[in-house]
Amino acid sequence: MSKAPVRIDQWLAEASARLAHDKSQSDPESPAVDAEVLLLHRLGKPRSFLFTWPEHLLDEAMQAQLAADLDRRFSGEPVAHITGERDFWTLTLESNPSTLIPRPETESLVEAALGLPLADEARVVDLGTGTGAIALALASERPHWQLEAVEYSAEAAALARRNAARLALPVTVHQGSWYAPLAGRRFDLIISNPPYIDPVDHHLEQGDVRFEPKSALIAANRGLADIEQIALEAPQHLTPGGVLMVEHGYDQGAAVRDLFTAAGLTEVKTGQDLGRRDRFTQGVWPGENSSK
Structure with missing residues (x-):
């Protein structure tokens, strides 16, 4: 019947x-x-x-x-995997199990970046771009910025390129590990949402993260290893006065500020998401003459 x-x-x-x-x-x-x-x-x-x-x-x-x-x-199973897409900022992005699902908390990172006093044609790179969410959101709001992105996973890099093409946003996506494809290059803003979850965190067995690649979620040293690498190598890739901005866990603000300071960054501060939880830290590279 x-x-x-x-x-x-x-x-x-x-x-x-x-x-x-x-x-x-x-x-x-x-x-x-x-x-x-x-x-x-x-x-x-x-x-x-x-x-x-x-x-x-x-x-x-x-x-x-x-x-x-x-x-x-x-x-x-995450809704984004069932529908094959996820809304982020003002964009609808293709999403699949090759990388993280864009989350509303990361929009606080985009908002903070848009508030920086960067030049009209600032050079910006998004490290570990995944779906391309951060880079594409910035490109949609700042069409004169020169946006690039780096992604380690070949499948995720292809996904980010498809999103850029479908949205007709001029973001160049490189495939590689962190700064590896950027040798000799410097940027006015380096922005990243890297893996930052402790491998023993019990939340990895709950919710949507069970269906996302662990390589995009976890990092050694209590979740801080990738952030430390990004911070330590940032001075080689920032222009004087350039900004590094990295998303992290709600309880990692103090540790990340210490990493930024140890790397020689100044004006280091932590910003919060809409839930008033520490969500990202930023710092300024003052230039070679001001290094430690």
Whole structure:
């Protein structure tokens, strides 16, 4: 027997209720938001459609597709992997399991970078770009900045290039480890969201991170090894007065400030995300004559 059509408001209520019982995630997004994203992806409609046409009926085929999506989400699979995309800043980015899913907390890094007094044609590089989120967000707001990005994973670098091409944003993506593709180059801003989770952190077994590559999440030395490398090598790649800006964990601010200071950076300070948690640290390279 075929299934009777279901109103979208009814489907949303039932889907949200089911996702609310998912205990596998430590910090899940709102079940209602997840249900909306899955539905809108299948419908190919903007969010306003849900409020304008709550009586719109979902046929049997659509219900079957949504049921499969809901099963995947209930098993813990990230919504971004189910839909193949993720919204970040004002952009919609292709997302897949090759790299991290862009997160709202990282938007605080973008906002802080846009507030820097950089020249109109500043040279900027995003290290460990993943989907290209940071570099592409900056390129969308500062079209005259010269944006480049570096990504170690060949698959993720290809993903970032696809996002840049689809959004028609002029970001050059290099494949390699941190500064390796940038020998002899200097920038006015180096920005990065590197791996910073302690390998023994229990949160690695919870939520969306279970489905993301560990290489993009964890770093040795209690999560600080990659940040330390980025900071120590930054003076070789910053112009005098250039800024290094790195995302980190909410409890790593003091340690990262020490690493920046040890690298010879000045004006070191830590910024917070919208949740008022320490989220990134920045510092200025004063120039060769001011090194330690």
